[in-house]
Amino acid sequence: MKQEISVELSGGKRISFETGSLAKQAHGSAVVRIGDNVILATAVANPEPREGIDFFPLTVDYREYTYAGGRIPGGFIKREGRPSEREILTSRMIDRPIRPMFAEGFKSETQVIAFVLSADTENDPDVAAINGASCALHLSDIPFLGPIGAVRVGLVNGNFLVNPTYSEMRDSLLNIVVVGTADGIVMIESGAKEVKEESVVDAIEFGHTEIKKICAALNDFREKAGKPKRQVTPPEFDQAYFDDLKSRIGAELIDRLDTERHPKAESHNLVRELKKAQLEAIPADDAAARSKFNKYYEALRERIFRDAVIDQKRRPDGRAFDQIRAISIETGVLPRTHGSAIFTRGETQALVTTTLGTSDDMQRLEVFEGEAKKRFMLHYNFPPFSVGEVAFLRGAGRREIGHGALAERAVSGALTGEDTWPYAMRVVSDILESNGSSSMATVCGASLSLMDAGVPLRAPVAGVAMGLVKEGEKYAILTDIAGAEDHYGDMDFKVAGTRDGIT
Structure with missing residues (x-):
């Protein structure tokens, strides 16, 4: 039986959920609407746990079909092919906040799929997809300890906007996606135009207020349409x-x-x-x-x-909690590239190059609104020798695409307008050594490499990975995390910006 619920957010924005009419054989399904965007999200988990593994086998896939925007794919092959970079990034954006929210000991193969069925030209469907995944999991029998809610927050004329439209975002100094439960924040992804730290904190708090509304509505929705949850026995600790x-x-x-x-x-x-x-x-x-x-x-x-x-206030490498590892920088290291730099921080090293081109070299993108061009591209490569391992060299994986996009967003905030610098720019970061924070080494190296190529930046951009270790009421905040701090810590929070603000 079809069930519906809607949530009124600040500024007259609305998000609605429905279930019971589409994809009924999935263990959980939800249709989410924001404007004319329609997202179908499903969740399915195998009945039996996967044996012999020490991780949670979760797969998340997000797909944007061109029919959703009333278009036919370009090129000779008139059907969707491999996932686009945007689809991969959105899949990661859904994966990160839901992954830690499953019951301890649950090891069944689980898959979350989100399809964009209809897309308008004003609202980004990624936030709807995150909320749809949360709703589908919350309504299902899968032991998901949610719900979570997600909103995008913009900053226009000193005012915060929830789920701003594309036209509103063009005037916004801040583009931050906040995901969390009613009790706290699970994930933040942001881009900004040198915004002060205080404004970012205020935006997170504003976003969490809206998230609480979504979580309350999803809890009510589960009371009406949810399935009994599977019982999972937590592993015993000897x-x-x-x-x-x-x-x-x-x-x-x-x-x-x-x-x-x-x-x-x-x-x-x-x-x-x-x-x-x-x-x-x-x-x-x-x-x-x-x-x-x-x-x-x-x-x-x-x-x-x-x-x-x-307890001992000691990091594995003996650094103070706010101490950054030793840094060394070389620029102009390659004779035939337009710009190059080697940035080394501790045992993490990035070789970053810049190549300049004309408008013909800009990347052509096929989006719902039609075709678009992109003049700045940053590509991140993580070869296996950087961590002393042997592996096949294949195309870029999800992690490499994600890290490249993260660094690209950080650096793009410092680029001047196309009216003053009309050239295409491609930055490539090859990680030569890695012991934590390689994406932030990429940000630093990219800034150096662009300046070496003569690209006018508003200001140099640098990045650092912050960590958190928390036990009860005790906690430690760590600067420039490495190795075990990343693996065993409770948070990996990457921050990039100029002297004047966060990008």
């Missing part, structure tokens, strides 16, 4: 086993994890050798015992890190 392991190898593991004494590669080798030695004492045919050891060995590594940061 405290006695953990304590015994800690007593036997804890002190030695602490020493081997100390990256102030041992560089990253050496520390990894030492930790791996200790693990191998312990596994040799467990019979090779006892898969359960070996699996249990692997699980608790990782738990011990995480506990050592978190205890050191929270």
Whole structure:
């Protein structure tokens, strides 16, 4: 049976949800409308958990069909092909806030799909897709601990706007997508024109007020149309086993994890050798015992890190909480490129080049409104040797596309207008070494490379990754996170900007 609900947001904006008429064999489905945008979001999870994995197998796919905008695909092949960069970025934007919201121990293959069925020329469908995914999961039997809500916030003439239109965004100093629960923020993605930190904080608070309205409506919707949730038994923690392991190898593991004494590669080798030695004492045919050891060995590594940061106020490499790793810069390093720079921060290194072109070299984009051109492109590459690994070199993956778009957005805020600099610009960042914050090294390197090529910037742009470790009421905020701080911490918050504000 069809059920509907709508939410009135600030400024007369509205978002509506419906379920029960489309995609009824999915475990959860929702149709979301903002303006003339219509999004179908579905959620499905296999009935049985996937065995032998230590991660949550979630897949998110977002698709924009050209028929949604009343268009036929260009080119010789008249159907949609591989996902566009925008579709990949929106898939990641949906994935990030929902991934941590599932019940602990849930390991069933889960897929969330969002289709754009109708698209107007005034509203961006990405926010509707995030809300649709949340609604579909919340109504389903999948153990999703939501709901979450999402809004875009703009800043025009000193006033905040919720879910601004494209025309409103052209005058906005801020473009920030805020996603959260009724109790807190889960994800933020933003671009700005050198906006002060205070304005960004105010925008987040404004957005969270609107998110609370969406979450309250989705909770009411679940009361009317939701399915009973699957029961998931949280994995038991064998405290006695953990304590015994800690007593036997804890002190030695602490020493081997100390990256102030041992560089990253050496520390990894030492930790791996200790693990191998312990596994040799467990019979090779006892898969359960070996699996249990692997699980608790990782738990011990995480506990050592978190205890050191929270209780001892010490980072793995001995830095102060607000200390940035040593930085070195070289520019003009390649003789035939228009601009080049090597930016190194600690054990993270980016080789960044700039190539200039004419308007004929601008990227042509096929969007709902027709065709558009893009004069600034930033591409990020992460070869396996940068972390001492062996892997096939293939096309850019979702992570590489996401990191490139993040750096592109950060740097584009400092570019001058096309009337003063009409050239096409392509920046390529090749990560040569990585130990955290490679996307922010890309931002710094891109700024240097563009200046080396003679591109007029309003101001140099730099970026840094901030981290958070929180245990109860105790917390630590970490500047320029690396390695374990990224892996075991509770937040990875990347910030880029000029001296005057956030971009």
